[in-house]
Amino acid sequence: MGSGKTTSFDIAHRAGVSQATVSRALRDSPLVNPETRERIKKIARELNYQIDRAASRLRSQHSNTLALLFFEDPTSDASQINPFFLSMLGNITRAAARRNYDLLVSFQQLSDDWHIKYEVSNRADGIILLGYGAYSGFKDKVKKLIDADAHFVIWGATGPHLRGHSIGCDNIKGAYDATTHLLSIGRKNIAFIGNKTIDSPEFKQRYEGYCKALTAAGLGIDPELQVYATNQETSGAAAIAELVESGKPFDAIFTASDLIAIGAIKRLRKAGLQIPDDVSVVGFDDIPAASYLSPSLTTIRQDTIAAGQQLVDHVICMINGEVLEPKKVVPKLVIRDSCGGKSSAANQL
């Protein structure tokens, strides 16, 4: 057409109204006559008009954008993204889109000035953090965010210090169900592979669920059956090597994550152990690969659709100054082939 791009003034001119009315009409303001509104909208459509987001942001002082930040334990391989988080990505974008928010994605080393980079710079109204808080220094950085009144939500991490900023799965219940399932198919010596320190809040909770199930079954908790592992395949393999070498007998393992389970299974096989005949294995997360393995992996699925929705809704509420009590995402046991006993379970029915 004329010179540059179409603006709300062009629409206004064509419609014979003022620019202010166009702005109102396009935002469905009740202040504008329905007929006028439709006429304006029609013209806008015809001209392929789109509101200039930059101008809109500048004027209204909010970006309608969320930032999704991935962070991982800096000790792990940075080129490998945790598959579980990836599978959450899709659901988060969809949830954001439904709420008419854009999503900015970034992988970065954890730094304590995110809110500065994203909120202060008017790039995003809120931040969603995804990552296992599995290293020291994490707490301090989060505290800075809280002190700065940043709008952010963290997946998974817990603790009173981030009240209202955390959404997670009910890890204790998930781990309890997993362990109980192993007990129900007759396993007695169940090992826990993971990290039970506070450095990894989620893994710690999973350990608690494991203990709770054993206690509920009247069994003791054997420290020799607990082997440390970080959320990596290789770490899971190393843990099994250690366990096997110790000579301590075991007939099942519950791992704090699927990635650990995958490494563990490989190493178990290398040690000549059959799965599930000699050792039952249950993981946690239900990453896509879990069903592709053979034997396919029994695991705890986290509802990533609900999780994505919750994260998005929650951070948007914070942005709007509302308070929303976080609900825990419910975990679900997915029984596949890696722990056997399916037939016996079937018999019980």
Added chain:
Amino acid sequence: MGSGKTTSFDIAHRAGVSQATVSRALRDSPLVNPETRERIKKIARELNYQIDRAASRLRSQHSNTLALLFFEDPTSDASQINPFFLSMLGNITRAAARRNYDLLVSFQQLSDDWHIKYEVSNRADGIILLGYGAYSGFKDKVKKLIDADAHFVIWGATGPHLRGHSIGCDNIKGAYDATTHLLSIGRKNIAFIGNKTIDSPEFKQRYEGYCKALTAAGLGIDPELQVYATNQETSGAAAIAELVESGKPFDAIFTASDLIAIGAIKRLRKAGLQIPDDVSVVGFDDIPAASYLSPSLTTIRQDTIAAGQQLVDHVICMINGEVLEPKKVVPKLVIRDSCGGKSSAANQL
């Protein structure tokens, strides 16, 4: 401090210069005295000042943001994201970050007004498209983007109609290498599972590479050994069912993607066939799950780091009005257990 957020005026006031100088200093303009620049930068740092992106965008008319759009064959399950694309996501964000671009991510149904939604609205300066162009209507939509002078790059799809807008892997070479490998371990009747129609340009190229290898080896191309499949596990399984039922003998399959291979392997096993003893399998993509399978999957790896970098560099060049001849990403055969013959290959060395 005072009332609202810190602006460049505040900095200017403190530094005793004009706001214009602050703006220039922070952008490292050569027009400003080095000493003054450092003084201004120091103050900015102290005040935690961040340039307001909305204002910056509005004035400069570019967003320093790229949009990454995923699209999938609408016939496939929308909730499942192609794992190969997910593994590219990380590399694309990193490449974008290196170039100081933000990345907007979205999963949407393919529509022909992306450039309108993203570029016209000043949300992004350019678009990266990720997805198998495996359905009709795709070409028309892309043509509209070209006609609108949109800044975009597509991964994978090819053809003269999108000259300069496409970056891909050398699918023909990859498939050629895969097939040649199968031949080298003594396989004779190699089936192709995939889509050889123009609807799926990449799969078609992989089919061509397959044919080329067979021809180079002096073998014929048997239509009965070609079974249609889309990029899904279930489709791969169905294809194998069909092949087995046909009674046509085969001792190897080359699938157009790892997902297909995964479904194929499951179904082969169900048919009582041993892998790799009875049938060798080679996939394409090297998705994370490929190495977790048992037997682990021999496949063609695409260099996603180089690919991400290329996509980002390319679209940024388009934005800047430069012309960059796209380079093909080099595929690499990753030999694992699913095609056997490792020993025989080793013998040959």
Added chain:
DNA sequence: CAACTTTTTGCAAACGTATTCAGGACCTGT
């Protein structure tokens, strides 16, 4: 020291929208 170039600065005008405020048009009831 004048004339001229180079470096460094400030002024002021955009960029395109959202929103406040004031007012016009149109009813309603008396």
Added chain:
DNA sequence: ACAGGTCCTGAATACGTTTGCAAAAAGTTG
């Protein structure tokens, strides 16, 4: 006919930068 209300619209302004232009400051030359 007029006061009082409701509904709709337009003029004008502010959001915080970037950048063209002009001019001051500093340096160079004859």
